[in-house]
Amino acid sequence: MRLLTLLFAWGLLTGPAFGQTADEASAPTEYTFRFVADNDMFYIPWNGNGEELERLLACIAGNRTVIADGTVPVLVDGYCTSQATADENLAMAKTRSNRVKTELILRGGLTEACFTTHNHTSGGNLVTVRIVIPPAPAPEPAPQPVPEQPEPAKQPEQPESAEQPVEQPAPQPAPVQSAPTTESVSDRASGLALRANLLRWATLTPDLGVEWRINSRWSLGVNGTWTSWSWNDKQRRYALWEVAPEVRYYMGKARRGYLGLLFKTGAFNYKFSETGRQGDLLGGGLTGGYILPIGKRLSLDFSLGLGYLNADYEKYEVIDGVRVRQGSETKEWWGPVNAGITLKWNLF
Known part of the structure; x- marks a missing residue:
């Protein structure tokens, strides 16, 4: 009798533990x-x-x-x-x-x-x-088939005043609703970013630009460059301005690589030796690059442009503080026309 009592108490204590499932x-x-x-x-x-x-x-x-x-x-x-x-x-x-x-x-x-x-x-x-994914609700048990009952024996007809049983309609299963789809942020990304070419700044040529991301694939941008330096009692000169608009198409699932079209125009004045060169430049080409995120809003843009440049310039020398023209030339160039390691700051 004591053994039965102990087994009954043990069953009361351990019963809730056995009833708990992993889904709880x-x-x-x-x-x-x-x-x-x-x-x-x-x-x-x-x-x-x-x-x-x-x-x-x-x-x-x-x-x-x-x-x-x-x-x-x-x-x-x-x-x-x-x-x-x-x-x-x-x-x-x-x-x-x-x-x-x-x-x-x-x-x-x-x-x-x-x-x-x-x-x-x-x-x-x-x-x-x-x-932490919440557990899925337990599925409703499937309805059990009702065993066939033997046909009851025919009863004698009842008077018309007798109440007749009313059949209840069988319950209909609730319609299954599909989960709404959520649009990815990368499929509708757009915004405005400021950018600065660090290679230009390293050569004491300040460079700033802006890029408008029209959607997740296309963007429009433009960079401007300006500098003006002289030294050695103005016997040496380094001056430049450029404007370079660009259109880009971003590729891949993460939208990091891109191809683009670049156009640039500007003017220059170089005098690193006895003869200086002053003139205009015009050109453009294809660009390609890759975006490397370095924070929530900052990224590095590695780019290279290949194409054509045309430079029309005059050669001169400085004699007694006066520029003396020494002729003119035209140069054409096929090859790299732009390179950058650009810091981008996404405003929104």
Whole structure:
């Protein structure tokens, strides 16, 4: 009798535990991206990061609706332990988190509002992304077939006043509604960006421009360049102005590579030796390049243009402070006509 009592009590205590299923609490799906110590760049092909990113993008694509409306947040945690101080570790962890989020914004169609970010000064050199997917509702049990009943024996006819049974219509299944589709951010991206060619600035030639992204594929831009230097009691001269409009077509899923058409016009005055050259230039050609994101709004634009330039100029010498014309020439050039490492700042 005592043994039966103990077994009954044990069954009462363990019964709820056996009744709980795995669907009652959803476990987060975690993705880990490794970073090189003392470096904040996100190397996608390195140490399994590429495969992990593809798994994460597939998860985002399958749950885009609930992520975009804020039902399911994307939890990002950045970690760094390779720096000398806690402040430096926290700053690098923040930069690493932003690198990963930039990839998800550009390739996954997310926005900054989709993320919840925390950064830490311990735990290694990595970034983790967690998405807690709520469990799917349990399917309704399928209706069980009703066994056939033997035909009852014929009853004698009842008087007309007797109530007749009324057949109830069978319940109809509810129509299945398809989930609404969500348009990717990259399919409708547009905006305005400022840009500056760092190669021009390195040669003391200030250069500024603007680019209008009409849609995710096409953009219009223009860069302007101006400089004027003289030295050695004005015996040496370097002056230039240029205007270069350009139209671009962006290619690929991430819209980073592009091809374009460039036109440029301007004037110059060079005197690096005894003979100076002053005139006009005109030309253009095909351009190509690649955009490398370095932050939420900043990116580097690597570009090269090939085409034709024509320069009409006069040669001169400076004698007693007076320019003396020495003739004129025309030069034509086929080859590289433009090169740039351009810093772009996306305004919106």
